[in-house]
Amino acid sequence: MAVPTSPVSQEDLYLFHEGSNFRSYQLLGAHVLEVDGRQGVRFTVWAPNAQAVRVVGDFNGWQGEQHKMERVEGSGIWLLFIPGIKNGDIYKYEIQTAEGQVILKADPYAFYAQLRPETASVVYNLNGYQWNDVKWQSKKKKTVNQQPLLIYEVHLGSWRRGENNAVLTYRELAELLPQYVAAMGYTHIEIMPVAEHPFDGSWGYQATGYYAITSRYGTPEDFMYLVDVCHEYEIGVIVDWVPGHFCKDNHGLRQFDGTALYEYANVQRAENKGWGTANFDLGRTEVISFLISNAIFWLDVYHIDGIRVDAVSNILYLNYGREEGDWTPNPYGGDGNLEGAAFLRKLNEVVFAQRPNVLVMAEESTSWPMVSWPTYSGGLGFNFKWNMGWMNDMLRYMEIDPVHRKWNHHLLTFSFMYAFSENFILPLSHDEVVHGKKSMLNKMPGDYWQKFANLRAFYGYWMAHPGKKLLFMGSEFGQFIEWQDHESLDWHLVESPMHGKLQEYCRRLNHFYQQERSLWEVDGNWQGFEWIDCSDYTQSVICFMRKSISPEEMLIVVCNFTPIVHYAYRIGIPAEGFYQECFNSDWEEFGGSGQKNIGILAAEGKAWHNQSHSLEITLPPLATIYLKKIKK
Structure with a gap:
């Protein structure tokens, strides 16, 4: 009864x-x-x-x-x-x-x-799991901006599959994924949405159960075990989170009690025609309780280390994805969604007040200002923003035949004009390897060898560019076809020499990044970066320095985006002393041609590139090299 x-x-x-x-x-x-x-x-x-x-x-x-x-x-x-x-x-x-x-x-x-x-x-009781991550939780640092952050983005249903193309369970993934991610040198995994969703093809971005871990791969305890094992390997876990819109399936949130409850009552604002979804009413207090509680829920119950907030532009703009006349300006006549911006500020204030060590990242594709600035200074309060401008410019640049790159040199350098306006993450995500955009490897121009060389050079530049890093699964070993969510990545490719060598290059590059403080300690301002030469457009070469807090920690980065070897290429350096090539994407063990700088390089007193000293180096074809000052 x-x-x-x-x-x-x-x-x-x-x-x-x-x-x-x-x-x-x-x-x-x-x-x-x-x-x-x-x-x-x-x-x-x-x-x-x-x-x-x-x-x-x-x-x-x-x-x-x-x-x-x-x-x-x-x-x-x-x-x-x-x-x-x-x-x-x-x-x-x-x-x-x-x-x-x-x-x-x-x-x-x-x-x-x-x-x-x-x-x-x-009905499910979530209190039964015994966590074993006390050591991990005690190690998490508040100063995330001054730490290495190298994220491996994963779709759990297609990273690997079992026999007969069966999806792996959370526990089966726990035996494979954390160990692989740690061995490859990543600091975090970012999991595409795991809230319950009816349609596999939405990849979880159109949810019905915001508090329900998807049953596709197991139970809540099984997912807790996966997170726990990641923490055992010192891998942080980030989940994609979608507070802007939800799917319209009859059993879900839309018209929940026969009226617009979770979505806007104004049909114009409620309908998200581009995605076939409904927009949350972010001006309704109960909806705010529902959504902010959900963010806290993932941190509390599943020990998640961060959330990546999807489609922030859809929250911030009244006219996002809408035709003229299909939206109504705000009271000030603008296109900003004042309720959406207020919600995001409140979200971040609440999350960071309770969990100052977590990551809250915005996937925001416009020039909305101060997304990653504190709310007390007028910002939205995220601690990182995805740099979509950098991503679009660089992928466009890399797809250009090297013969024509010199006429598009601005795509290579423009991002440095705004690199420190936000705390950026440089994303090479799933969105860039689907829907006819081609895989990362297949975007690269040239013959078979040049495709790999281009990609290695690009990854070397990407790792040295200010900002934290994110790479989608499969891109580390050169998946040739676009990502398919209904089948496994092509792991058999790793057995072929060039793909295996690319994977090894990414592994070595990742570990080098973690060990080299100058690549991540000062990502947010000009103190961590200095141009040596950004104007050699005729040869598609750029050269710059990355610096850490310590004056002794400095790395020289030189990128050559043409297939021509430059011998006796002179670059300016800031001080006398001895230098050594410490990393080179053209090394033979990575599949390169083997052009390198052998032994110790002594600085010359000849001023160059507005620097007091200079070096003559060999600049390999389609390659990025790192040089470092050493003791005599």
């Missing part, structure tokens, strides 16, 4: 409606607990415009008459405790709308859901 009332905190209810309950997942949803000595589940749901709400499931033959929920007085919250319901039982809410229509909805706060194509929520 159902028990109509089960006390919930009036303060929690008040804060939820105020938009300040940042752990509302402890209030709403299905919670296994004991009331008056009886074990059962308390169901709580927000449906303010419903006439009636009933809990239905296998336990009552999907007939809700015996399990009618009671509206909490003065609130849009419905509540019911049902004894005897247990972990693993499936359920939905049967909602009678104001018009008398009866609809079935999954629980917005459910912690688990049925495997697609089934759509019911699953």
Whole structure:
């Protein structure tokens, strides 16, 4: 027999409606607990415009008459405790709308859901897992800007597959993925969205269950185990998070109680026609509680180390992806979504107040100012922003035949004009290797050898450019075809010489990056970077320095984006002394031609490139080299 009332905190209810309950997942949803000595589940749901709400499931033959929920007085919250319901039982809410229509909805706060194509929520107690990452949590540093950050972006369903193309479970992935990522020298993995979603082809970016880890790969405890093992290997875990829009499947959030509840009531603002989704109403306080609580939930419950906020531009702009006349300006006549910007500021203030050591990164593709600046100085409060401008310019540049690159030299250098306006991540993500854009390797011009040489040179430049780094899976060994989400990466390619050598190059480059403080310690201002020469467009060569906080830590970077070897190429250097080539993308073990600078290079007193001294070096074809000052 159902028990109509089960006390919930009036303060929690008040804060939820105020938009300040940042752990509302402890209030709403299905919670296994004991009331008056009886074990059962308390169901709580927000449906303010419903006439009636009933809990239905296998336990009552999907007939809700015996399990009618009671509206909490003065609130849009419905509540019911049902004894005897247990972990693993499936359920939905049967909602009678104001018009008398009866609809079935999954629980917005459910912690688990049925495997697609089934759509019911699953009662799940998340308190059973014993974490083993105390050491990792104690090591996490607040000064993330001055630490190496090298992210490996992963789609769990296609990184590897098992027999008969079966997806690997979270636990199977835990035996393979963290070990590989650590061996390759990455500091973090970024997992494409793992919130429950109905359509595989959305890659998780169109969710129905924001609090439910997708059941495609296992249970919540299985995912916790994967995160735990990553932490054992000292690999941080970032998840993609989508607070801007959600899918319109009937069992999901859209028209939840028969009215626009989670989405805008204004159809023009609610409909995201470009993606076929609905936009969250970011001016509604209960929606703010729902979303910010969800960000905290991933950090609290799954020990996630960061979130990458997807499609921030869709949150910030009223006219994003819309035709003229299909949007209404804000009260000041502009195209900025004031509610969206306020939501993002509040999100970041709450997250960093509670978890100062986490990463909150914005995938933001426009010139909106101060995205990664603190909110107290007028910024949005993220600690990093994806540098989409750099990515677009450089991929365009690299696809140009080297003969014509000299006429496009600005694409190579323009990013340095704004490199320190934000705390940037330089992303080479999944979006760049799908939908006809070609894989990273296949973007490169030239014959077979030149494709690999171009990519190695590009990666060397990318690693030395100010900003943290992100690379999509498969790009480290030269996946030739575009990414396919329904099958494994082509791991067999690693057995062929050039692909294996590219993988080894990326491994060595990653570890070099982690060991070389000048490549990451001062990423956010000009103190960590100095041009030597940016104007040799005729030969498509650039040369610059990266510097650490310590004056002794300095690296000289020279990039040659043509297939011509330059012998006795003179570069300016800031001081006398002895230098040595410490890394070269053209080394033979990486598949290169073997052009290199052997032994010790002595600086000459000949001024060059506005520097007091200079060196003559051999500059390999389609290559990036690093030089370092050494003791005599």
